[in-house]
Amino acid sequence: MDAPGVAVSENRTPLPDPTVGPAAEDNSAAQAAVDVVNDFENTDPDAGTPDTPRPVPGQLVFKAARRGKPPRHLADTDMAGRREMLAEMGHKPFRAQQLSRHYFERFASKAEDMTDLPQDGRDKLVQDTMPELLTTVRTLQADGGDTVKRVHRLFDGALVESVMMRYPNRVTMCISSQAGCGMNCPFCATGQAGLTRNLSAAEIVGQVVEGIRMLRDGEVGRKEQDPLRVSNIVFMGMGEALANYKATMQAVHRLIDPAPEGLGISARGLTMSTVGLVPGMRKFTQEGLPITLALSLHAPDDKLRDELIPINTRWRVDEALDAAREYFDATGRRISIEYALIRDINDQGWRADLLGEKLNARGRGWVHVNPIPLNPTPGSKWTASRRGVEQNFVERLRAHGIPTTVRDTRGSDIDGACGQLAAAS
Secondary structure (H helix, E strand, C coil): CCCCCCCCCCCCCCCCCCCCCCCCCCCHHHHHHHHHHHHHCCCCCCCCCCCCCCCCCCCCCCCCCCCCCCCCCHHHCCHHHHHHHHHHCCCCCCHHHHHHHHHHHCCCCCHHHCCCCCCCCHHHHHHHHCCCCCEEEEEEEEHHHCEEEEEEECCCCCEEEEEEEEECCEEEEECCCEEECCCCCCCCHHHHHCEEEECCHHHHHHHHHHHHHHHHCCCCCCCCCCCCCCCEEEECCCCCHHHCHHHHHHHHHHHHCCCCCCCCCCHHHEEEEECCCHHHHHHHHHHCCCCEEEEECCCCCHHHHHHHCHHHHCCCHHHHHHHHHHHHHHHCCCEEEEEEEECCCCCCHHHHHHHHHHHHCCCCCCEEEEEEECCCCCCCCCCECCHHHHHHHHHHHHHCCCCECCCCCCCCCCCCCCCHHHHHC
């Protein structure tokens, strides 16, 4: 799923600063939304397999392919589940704590470095609980090495992308939640490739652990630079994370739970992006977590958005905006509206005015708009707006009192649009 071919920051875009607030209350409408999302998570052996042709225009795929499960990994479960996992293997449950420290605190990858484990059987224990789930097959750098994009091959040959971006005071990582995407947005390389399958929680978390190891080993920028930890994570890589809800939320907890249960990254540093899967947005609201929600809108009117974002044929612009406002009301986290500016398609001044009016109709101070210069995918008819048109769009929004910041697009010289690098690999 995803925003247009946006440079390195992927399908959508990073990352406004969050603010914390109260959790949402359950209600019947929210429960209905949960039921819909749970239905999306059922598997369908004919959906999104490698042999499936590219989706026809407007076709949506919610059900991931049945391709066999990735090897079991301790990052797939919480500490209690890890103890059970070790007990089933015939090991003492306290080994779960030791292994978790190696993975979530020390980021170890080699059994010989885990000297607190008994030497006899150590290799097999580590292989059984921390199998290598990602094999990096391609790496590209930009911005003097401060932006690194990688393609990872999974156990079944599926490919996913992750991006590391180092800034003076933070490190942001863009990660994937699915191999491919079923949302079929026409300007997105991932969406045009179709959905291969959902990722497991450990495959999602593994991208971040690999990124942390890269920082530790000096593979992003200069080794002596600070910080050396990933501080911000954006679910803006390949896939619609809310369509892979269970694994995504398991991964979220592995990311934010204190070490050694998880990586101990602040929930305020996470951004969850969606094309507007309204039942998923409402279910996510119920989680009550201080995570930023980003809505990839790209058009304020249903007629155009039906073409740009096919999910809009299920849940209209106003429904997506209402769900976003509900998230703000429940969490206090300002919503990010992502809007890829596409030349002569969605960049008209009147559309900026309409967007401003729709946002203000739902109140003030709850939302921020990020116009994104489109990074076209190869062979696409879509291209970026002219600079003057972009500036006019921004000024029209600001005239409505809408905080608006044009998104910096890093890595445009390294197949930055989501899915481009995987396709080339």
